[in-house]
Amino acid sequence: MEELRKYAKELLEKGEVAAVIGYQQVNERRTKPIIVTDPADATKLVFNEYCLNNLSVYFTRARIRSLMRTKDKPTKLAITAKPCDVHSIIALIQENQIQRNDVHIISFYCHGVVRDFGCEFSGDYLASKCITCETHKPLYYDKIFGEDKVTPQASDKSLAKIKELEKMSSKERFDYFKSEFDKCIKCYACRAVCPLCYCQRCITDKTIPRWIESSSHGRGNFAWNIVRAFHLSGRCTGCGECDRACPMDIPLSLINRRMAMEVKDLFSFVSGRSLETPTLVGSFDKKDNDEIFM
Amino acid sequence: MTQQKWEPKIVAFVCNWCTYAGADLAGTSRLKYPANTKIIRVMCSGGIDPVFILKAFERGADGVLVSGCHPNDCHYNAGNFHARRRWDLFHKLLDFVGIEKDRLQFSWISASEGKKFADVITKVTKDIMALGPFKAYQNMNSEFTIEFPELEAVALKEMLHEEEVSDGRA
Numbered sequence: 398m399e400e401l402r403k404y405a406k407e408l409l410e411k412g413e414v415a416a417v418i419g420y421q422q423v424n425e426r427r428t429k430p431i432i433v434t435d436p437a438d439a440t441k442l443v444f445n446e447y448c449l450n451n452l453s454v455y456f457t458r459a460r461i462r463s464l465m466r467t468k469d470k471p472t473k474l475a476i477t478a479k480p481c482d483v484h485s486i487i488a489l490i491q492e493n494q495i496q497r498n499d500v501h502i503i504s505f506y507c508h509g510v511v512r513d514f515g516c517e518f519s520g521d522y523l524a525s526k527c528i529t530c531e532t533h534k535p536l537y538y539d540k541i542f543g544e545d546k547v548t549p550q551a552s553d554k555s556l557a558k559i560k561e562l563e564k565m566s567s568k569e570r571f572d573y574f575k576s577e578f579d580k581c582i583k584c585y586a587c588r589a590v591c592p593l594c595y596c597q598r599c600i601t602d603k604t605i606p607r608w609i610e611s612s613s614h615g616r617g618n619f620a621w622n623i624v625r626a627f628h629l630s631g632r633c634t635g636c637g638e639c640d641r642a643c644p645m646d647i648p649l650s651l652i653n654r655r656m657a658m659e660v661k662d663l664f665s666f667v668s669g670r671s672l673e674t675p676t677l678v679g680s681f682d683k684k685d686n687d688e689i690f691m
Numbered sequence: 692m693t694q695q696k697w698e699p700k701i702v703a704f705v706c707n708w709c710t711y712a713g714a715d716l717a718g719t720s721r722l723k724y725p726a727n728t729k730i731i732r733v734m735c736s737g738g739i740d741p742v743f744i745l746k747a748f749e750r751g752a753d754g755v756l757v758s759g760c761h762p763n764d765c766h767y768n769a770g771n772f773h774a775r776r777r778w779d780l781f782h783k784l785l786d787f788v789g790i791e792k793d794r795l796q797f798s799w800i801s802a803s804e805g806k807k808f809a810d811v812i813t814k815v816t817k818d819i820m821a822l823g824p825f826k827a828y829q830n831m832n833s834e835f836t837i838e839f840p841e842l843e844a845v846a847l848k849e850m851l852h853e854e855e856v857s858d859g860r861a
Contacts, residue, residue, distance in 0.1 A: 567786070567790065568827070575831070619828075620749065686775075
């Protein structure tokens with residue numbers, strides 16, 4: 398922790414970065430995001446199992462982006478990111494939202510975070526994304542802290558749920574998702590928290606014509622949730638923030654994960670893993686799967 | 692009044708350069724195929740947004756067909772290649788959320804394949820007939836919808852009256 402604070406302080410003092418996006422402790426079992434621009438504030442930075450937020454979402458915010466663009470100041474921004482958050486940063490770089498040179502990634506050897514704030518750090522505490530996580534060491538970083546050690550194991554409930562749904566008939570699945578989507582109150586927290594939902598104007602906010610009915614009734618909820626999942630298929634890096642943000646506990650990342658599985662099967666592609674490969678939906682292969690077409 | 696036999700409503704989004712011309716050829720060749728399909732012509736299969744399809748279902752379509760040029764034949768070179776990836780994903784997504792696979796079908800039909808167009812339309816119509824009306828999607832809002840037949844009649848009259856007036860002025 399002290400190393401991180403010292404390092405961030407140096408970066409700011411030397412003027413290498415304009416700000417450090419990091420976590421600040423609120424109480425024993427909760428952290429919140431903090432954007433440090435004053436070297437003296439670097440002492441507030443922390444990193445532990447309660448650092449749940451995917452901070453890369455800040456790169457999609459105009460005010461934060463403006464920090465990167467000023468001419469008389471350093472253009473870089475430092476971010477403390479878990480290895481899974483680094484995937485989101487990679488995806489943003491792939492999609493030309495930020496440049497690799499604009500970001501200074503401070504990462505950690507990660508051994509999983511807790512399910513939710515306030516959750517005890519013992520027993521069945523791991524967040525569901527951490528159970529299947531394969532990248533305990535970040536794929537790209539400028540500085541890394543922590544130690545490389547074995548991560549605790551737990552049972553994969555989300556995969557079990559997907560398998561269960563796959564066995565159902567279409568009608569049963571429709572009823573299941575209808576009952577889930579019916580809970581939606583159209584607060585768009587899932588959109589706000591997603592680092593890859595960066596459209597300046599979301600299709601659901603466009604009113605002429607109104608493609609997605611914005612009332613939170615059956616059809617509107619179905620259309621919104623399908624479009625959200627579709628716009629993220631082949632792009633979602635599986636950070637699970639939508640699940641955490643959803644006040645109605647709709648299994649959003651379940652659908653995302655299922656789509657990621659399809660994408661892996663069909664195109665052997667995993668989003669946000671390499672800076673060299675092009676994005677899935679922004680490119681094509683002439684040998685792509687053709688079986689659905691008559 | 693006798694109960695009318697249910698006929699499926701199918702919406703086909705077809706590309707201007709291949710499938711629409713194929714449909715034209717089916718017509719000029721006087722091929723017979725079921726009349727349940729409403730064709731919507733777009734410039735390219737790559738220009739069809741998935742929300743068009745959701746909208747079609749919302750507005751009462753029982754099935755949707757998307758059709759474009761064969762791979763390597765696209766008028767815009769790569770439109771259908773981009774579309775193919777997207778449709779593959781969209782089809783898988785709809786299947787996962789419980790919309791039967793046959794409700795949404797895809798085909799490549801070139802301008803010279805009038806026969807294939809007639810065959811595809813016949814097949815899609817048969818498939819949708821077998822599945823029956825897509826009540827699950829269409830009735831999704833029934834618990835929210837309040838019907839006022841009298842009000843509708845009034846609104847209709849007003850609308851007709853307005854048209855008369857505007858016709859008179861023209």
